[in-house]
Amino acid sequence: MSNHTARHEELATELVVRAGRLVRSVRARGDLPPGHRVMAALEQHGSMGVSALALLDGCTQPTMSTAVAGLVERGWATKTTHPDDARSALVSLTDLGRATLREVRRRYGTEIAETLENSPHSLADLEVAVQVLTSLTSSTHDAPTDQKVMS
Amino acid sequence: MSNHTARHEELATELVVRAGRLVRSVRARGDLPPGHRVMAALEQHGSMGVSALALLDGCTQPTMSTAVAGLVERGWATKTTHPDDARSALVSLTDLGRATLREVRRRYGTEIAETLENSPHSLADLEVAVQVLTSLTSSTHDAPTDQKVMS
DNA sequence: CTATATTAGATAGGGAGGCTATGTATCGCA
DNA sequence: TGCGATACATAGCCTCCCTATCTAATATAG
Known part of the structure; x- marks a missing residue:
């Protein structure tokens, strides 16, 4: 060490x-709409509750509550009561949300790709950058991935 | 393309x-005190005025004004009138500021280094990550070191 | 079957940090 | 000398995130 x-x-x-x-x-x-990262999490991990989303995202539950409300307001997500637990919500991407996510990625991704092409960096380098950033924020100094997330 | x-x-x-x-x-x-990045810029590029710092940092002049005021308040920088131009300021790191910068780097750097050691990533990967992020923010969609602030 | 503790989420209030618009003092120049 | 340009400060607002707290629903002890 x-x-x-x-x-x-x-x-x-x-x-x-x-x-x-x-x-x-x-x-x-x-370049990226607010709440974009919540949509990305929903797409990657599927529908889930507000608290679980907050855990995934590394923010607090009140912050995630607000973020989700924003998504719902824009029609990018729906929030329904969990069938087995009326306390819980189930936040899900709508088709519009998925389409928006795709469009945002296409637009920003194109821009970044072009920038990288004018630099000495490759796609592999971009990958490394993402992984390094991920290492520094996932299991670093946070609780070691509590599995109270959900079933 | x-x-x-x-x-x-x-x-x-x-x-x-x-x-x-x-x-x-x-x-x-x-982990990092507010204004840290301004101190880093000052150390790397030497004393300069508020607007020049704002350009370097990619923020607006009012934002940099506030940031510099914070540094001065903490004794990490001084702000003197430029000898040849009474409009301009000359923001300089103090010895205390330099010491703080060193200490902050030592502490945070140690933490990051240990995290990286527990990951499949090397120092070279960290270097790549910094370079990629730099590529995406320096000459990307901004004017290439123009001194024109734009309107 | 109640009474209490626990859990999911919403709301209130506040702070950090950034931006635009604008004010003030100085400089350059015709 | 007077006017536009330049360097910085200040005011007011916005976004995003946090802590503290409230409500509703579930789980559990007696």
Whole structure:
């Protein structure tokens, strides 16, 4: 352990700076709609409740409540009562939501792909970047993936 | 151009989701102090004015004004009038600021290094991740280091 | 079968951080 | 000397996220 270098230190903080910059620019340009990441989670993991979504997303339940309400308002998701538990909700993507997700990906993906083509980086590099970011936020300093998610 | 794949699309949006998550977790845990990225810019590029800093950082001048005020308040930077132009300021890191920057890097860098050691990723991967994020925010859709702020 | 504890979600209130619009002081120049 | 341009500060607003708390429904103890 701890055999890290000064390079590690510089890169670690630089990564956060760059990540923040990327998020700011994406938001400022309206490249991704708010709630997009919730839709992505729903698509990848299927319908589930608000709390489970919050766990997946790494935010709090109230934050996710609001986010889901936004999706429902735009017609991108539905929220129904769980048949076996009237406390729970079942948040599901609508067809419109799925279509929006596809469209957003197509548009932003194209832009990013072109940018990468004008840089010395490949698709594999992009993949590595995503994986590194994932490593730093999934099992890092959070609760070790509690399995109270649902059945 | 445009020979991108569906994989590109997925990865591009996923990258933003992960980047946002990283930033949120770092902020929530107080791993990096606010204004840290301004200090990093100052260290790397030397003393300069508020507007120049804003350009470097990719934020607006009012935002940078506030950020710099915060640094000065904490004793991490000084703001003096430019000797040749009384309109301009010269923002400089103090020794305390430099020390804080070092300490923050050491602490967060250690944490990240250990996380990476428990993952299949190397220092080189971290480097790639930073470079990819940099590509996507520096010369992407912005003017290539133009000094024109635009309107 | 009630009474209580637990769980899912909603709402209230607040703070951080960013942006646009605008004000103020200084500089460059005709 | 007077006017546009430049550098920064301030005001007001918005988005996103958080903590604290409330309601409704379920699970469980007695």
